[in-house]
Amino acid sequence: MAEKRRVLLTGGTGYIGSHSAVSFVEAGYDVALLDNFSNSSPRVLDRLEQILGQRLKVYEVDVCDEPRLREALASFSPQAVVHFAGLKAVGESVKEPQRYYENNVAGTLSLLRAMAAEKVQDLVFSSSATVYGDPASVPITEAFPRSATNPYGRSKLMVEDMLMDLCVSDPGWNIALLRYFNPVGAHNSGLIGEDPTGIPNNLMPFVTQVAVGRRAKLSVFGGDYPTHDGTGVRDYIHVTDLAEGHVSALASLDRTPDGAPLVVNLGTGKGYSVLETLRAFEKASGCSVPFEIAPRRPGDVAECYADPSRARDLIGWEAKLGLDRMCEDAWRWQANNPDGYTS
Numbered sequence: 001m002a003e004k005r006r007v008l009l010t011g012g013t014g015y016i017g018s019h020s021a022v023s024f025v026e027a028g029y030d031v032a033l034l035d036n037f038s039n040s041s042p043r044v045l046d047r048l049e050q051i052l053g054q055r056l057k058v059y060e061v062d063v064c065d066e067p068r069l070r071e072a073l074a075s076f077s078p079q080a081v082v083h084f085a086g087l088k089a090v091g092e093s094v095k096e097p098q099r100y101y102e103n104n105v106a107g108t109l110s111l112l113r114a115m116a117a118e119k120v121q122d123l124v125f126s127s128s129a130t131v132y133g134d135p136a137s138v139p140i141t142e143a144f145p146r147s148a149t150n151p152y153g154r155s156k157l158m159v160e161d162m163l164m165d166l167c168v169s170d171p172g173w174n175i176a177l178l179r180y181f182n183p184v185g186a187h188n189s190g191l192i193g194e195d196p197t198g199i200p201n202n203l204m205p206f207v208t209q210v211a212v213g214r215r216a217k218l219s220v221f222g223g224d225y226p227t228h229d230g231t232g233v234r235d236y237i238h239v240t241d242l243a244e245g246h247v248s249a250l251a252s253l254d255r256t257p258d259g260a261p262l263v264v265n266l267g268t269g270k271g272y273s274v275l276e277t278l279r280a281f282e283k284a285s286g287c288s289v290p291f292e293i294a295p296r297r298p299g300d301v302a303e304c305y306a307d308p309s310r311a312r313d314l315i316g317w318e319a320k321l322g323l324d325r326m327c328e329d330a331w332r333w334q335a336n337n338p339d340g341y342t343s
Ligand code: NAD
Pocket: 010, 011, 012, 013, 014, 015, 016, 017, 034, 035, 036, 037, 038, 039, 040, 061, 062, 063, 064, 083, 084, 085, 086, 087, 088, 103, 107, 126, 127, 128, 129, 180, 181, 182, 183
């Protein structure tokens, strides 16, 4: 029997990393996780064991710590790395830009040096639709101009640029830049899910926390956008679909055009407003979610949704799960774990 391919997931105990771990194992990979647990709980490992029937190997390492990163790579000897590790809160990045550049940019440089030293040159990177800034139109294709309005977004732009330059300099690298739209939902077991620390910045975890009684009501940021009901429109994508996008991207890394990185949007191509999302959640959960219309949140765009056709054409992936299922799964996770992993 052929040896299983090994893949190391940095940030593998986080929200998207843990769901991707399930998808990679189910696709037949030998998976190890690497994380410094700065935004995740070790309890994820027990939950993953319940889902998978096997305990995943985990390296407690900071990606900025190059020597320990090298040790982990040498010990597991993966053929590929999927790089989720990073900080992701936009508001926090404005207050602490240096921490964001250290973690997200310097951390990626440290990873690239360690990978080069250990001769691992296949990499899938977590980018974001934030690199499109305020798009001139929707749906958004990968050819749209990129810009950033905050240090988090700039850190993603910088890493994208670094990785593009790296591919030009050395065709030995095979790299995918995956631009995620709005990941929501949870594994359908209800055992793993999104567990933000403090007050959630994102819509879906805020809504589920209101529904479970942890918060009084949702503030809908802006009721006067030029959208069909005045509230912001986004492309919500089920985290399980997103996770499967990584498996498809890794399998297609050799299909990079002219050795350049494979750049693909991971979205559904459908936009839903805040109020539509709220109604879908209420239907899925049977809970009513009180809300008020509040001022717009600075930096928010009116509409953002993907043209996902390149992902279909280049990596043979498309999202399968709709908004109702995203809401059902988000609710199952929150209802079973009202306080997240500390429940
Ligand atoms: P998350 O915070 O749940 O997971 C990130 C993981 O990385 C955490 O487990 C954290 O402990 C770990 N980590 C952070 N800094 C580290 C470091 N220096 N060394 C080792 N581990 C470190 O976030 P997520 O939602 O799973 O996001 C994963 C990736 O996807 C991030 O790069 C994020 O920017 C990107 N992304 C997320 C979204 C989203 O809405 N969730 C959207 C677009 C892009």
